[in-house]
Amino acid sequence: MTAWFMMATWSPYIVGAGIGILIWTTFLLSDRPLGCSTAYAKTAGMAESVISRRKSEAMPYYQKFTPTVDWQWMIVIGVLMGAFLSAYLSGTFTLLTVPPLFAAEFGTDSLFRSLVALLGGILMGMGARWAGGCTSGHGISGTLQLSLASWVAAICFFAAGILVAGLIYGFTFL
Amino acid sequence: MEFEQLRSDKRAQIVLGLLTGIVFGFLLQKGGVTAYGVIIGQLLLTDFTVVQVMLTAILVGMPGVYAMKAAGLVRLHYQTGSVGATVIGGLIFGAGFAILGYCPGTAPGALGSGSLDAAIGMIGIALGAGIFARLYPRLNRIVLTRGTFPAGTLPELLGVRPGIVVIAVGILIIGFLCLLAILGF
Numbered sequence: 001m002t003a004w005f006m007m008a009t010w011s012p013y014i015v016g017a018g019i020g021i022l023i024w025t026t027f028l029l030s031d032r033p034l035g036c037s038t039a040y041a042k043t044a045g046m047a048e049s050v051i052s053r054r055k056s057e058a059m060p061y062y063q064k065f066t067p068t069v070d071w072q073w074m075i076v077i078g079v080l081m082g083a084f085l086s087a088y089l090s091g092t093f094t095l096l097t098v099p100p101l102f103a104a105e106f107g108t109d110s111l112f113r114s115l116v117a118l119l120g121g122i123l124m125g126m127g128a129r130w131a132g133g134c135t136s137g138h139g140i141s142g143t144l145q146l147s148l149a150s151w152v153a154a155i156c157f158f159a160a161g162i163l164v165a166g167l168i169y170g171f172t173f174l
Numbered sequence: 175m176e177f178e179q180l181r182s183d184k185r186a187q188i189v190l191g192l193l194t195g196i197v198f199g200f201l202l203q204k205g206g207v208t209a210y211g212v213i214i215g216q217l218l219l220t221d222f223t224v225v226q227v228m229l230t231a232i233l234v235g236m237p238g239v240y241a242m243k244a245a246g247l248v249r250l251h252y253q254t255g256s257v258g259a260t261v262i263g264g265l266i267f268g269a270g271f272a273i274l275g276y277c278p279g280t281a282p283g284a285l286g287s288g289s290l291d292a293a294i295g296m297i298g299i300a301l302g303a304g305i306f307a308r309l310y311p312r313l314n315r316i317v318l319t320r321g322t323f324p325a326g327t328l329p330e331l332l333g334v335r336p337g338i339v340v341i342a343v344g345i346l347i348i349g350f351l352c353l354l355a356i357l358g359f
Binding site for chain 1: 177180181184187188189190191192193194195196197198199200201202203204205206207208209210211214215217218219220223226227228229230231232233234235236238239242247248249250251252253254255256259260261262263264265266267268269270271272273274275277278279280281282283284285286287288289290291292294295296297298299300301302303304305306307308310311313314318323325326327328329330331336339340343351
């Protein structure tokens with residue numbers, strides 16, 4: 001059993017099945033689908049309310065998604081802890097500022113990678129809230145409820161992702 | 175419902191959120207999908223780990239959630255999308271996905287595995303969400319409600335019983351996963 005927890009990787013089917021079962025529990029115990037991007041909107045709302053509480057409370061979006069530490073927000077903290085636990089147990093925890101694939105193509109300048117990550121993050125944060133969910137909220141939790149919007153969103157995530165990744169790295173599959 | 179009390183207990187939900195996140199993060203890291211190279215590999219169609227994880231999660235999650243719904247234990251939570259919200263937002267998200275190389279769930283997982291660039295990505299995601307919140311009243315008026323979808327779920331769209339769609343989607347997913355395996359992924 002412990003050897004299993006110390007393995008560097010598990011089969012994607014085991015991991016997927018585990019996530020599927022985890023979502024049963026979120027519906028049953030918390031009456032929620034599993035999603036991650038709402039937490040970022042809440043964080044942005046917390047930052048806004050530090051600047052001006054009155055202004056942020058008047059913003060319609062933060063009336064829909066109240067900037068508070070709740071179930072949604074704790075998910076992201078938990079993911080960070082769970083991933084650390086997994087990486088630590090398997091001895092694969094490695095500090096890096098530039099992922100190897102990125103470094104092989106664009107060099108090891110961590111400032112450049114940071115700027116690219118910031119730009120990608122901004123687009124992703126806007127897109128996630130624009131579409132009403134991310135790879136987990138739409139891509140897994142929504143699609144498994146057979147939500148039409150979630151299937152369309154997931155197809156759009158991958159369509160644009162494949163196009164832009166191809167423009168960055170070249171369309172290797174062609 | 176039997177679980178109402180637990181569901182409305184804010185303190186218990188904060189603990190449950192943390193525990194759920196820990197299990198989710200552990201699984202994502204063990205699946206390898208917290209690695210930039212694996213996510214970009216998926217988008218370059220050279221590595222299908224991300225799709226294998228997602229489709230298996232749907233394959234297992236879907237019948238469980240629908241069975242619990244049939245038993246009156248859970249409610250579904252989905253939104254009716256639109257071209258203006260779902261398609262445009264989805265395409266913007268996809269572009270960000272390829273540029274960042276993590277998503278809102280795998281970014282904290284990557285950070286937990288030691289990838290510090292994911293922290294910058296997470297700041298970016300929060301900034302992007304904040305920009306969207308500021309633009310929300312205007313976007314909601316101009317674009318988000320354009321081209322509302324004709325149905326909330328696939329069974330409604332197709333006009334068939336949910337159970338049949340669950341089985342059909344399950345078979346399609348198994349078929350696709352087998353195809354990927356045959357192709358050597």
